[in-house]
Amino acid sequence: MNVLLAANTVGAIAGIVFALVGGVRPAALSESGTPTGGERFYGWMYASRGVPLGVAALVAPLAWPGPAGALILCAAAAAQVGDAVIGIATRKATMIAGSSLLAAIHVATAVTTA
Template identity: 80%
Template sequence: MNALLAANAAAAVAAIAFALVGGARPAALSESGTPSAGERFYGWMYATRGVPLGVAALVAPLAWSGPASSLILSAAAAAQVGDAAIGIATRKRTMIAGASLLTVVHAATAVATA
């Protein structure tokens, strides 16, 4: 269980880091030269969703177990499924792989803490 909690913590920290990068430097994730106003807008939208959800996924299994923790981790896993789907649509292999891995880690932790 400790290894799973550590993996979940690492996954949550990674999600937070990518959300912060998406907000601060959207071109780093979109691989465009100069971000458009739309990229900056959506980068901040991603950050405002990703940071709080990542913090919740980090803290919830460490603070308590049970349905509340499982629900938060399931929401984090669902968000990662969405990110993987965006990766598939845009053919970004690293986004597909990263989001898929985080989905598995969050979902496994949700089951273990239920």
């Protein structure tokens, strides 16, 4: 269980970092030369979802073990599944792998701590 909590912690922090990078430097994630206004807009939209959800996924299993924490982790996992689907649509293997792995970690942590 400690290994799973550690993996969830590392994954949640990584999710927060990627969300912040998406907001501050959207071209780093989109791999475009100069970000358009739309890329900057959607980067901040991603960050406004990703940071709070990442913090919640980080804190939930420690602060609220049981059904409440599991629900938060399942919501975070659902967001990661959505990111993986976007990765499939845009053919970004790292996005598919990272989001899928983090979704699995969130679900496993939810099941273990519920």
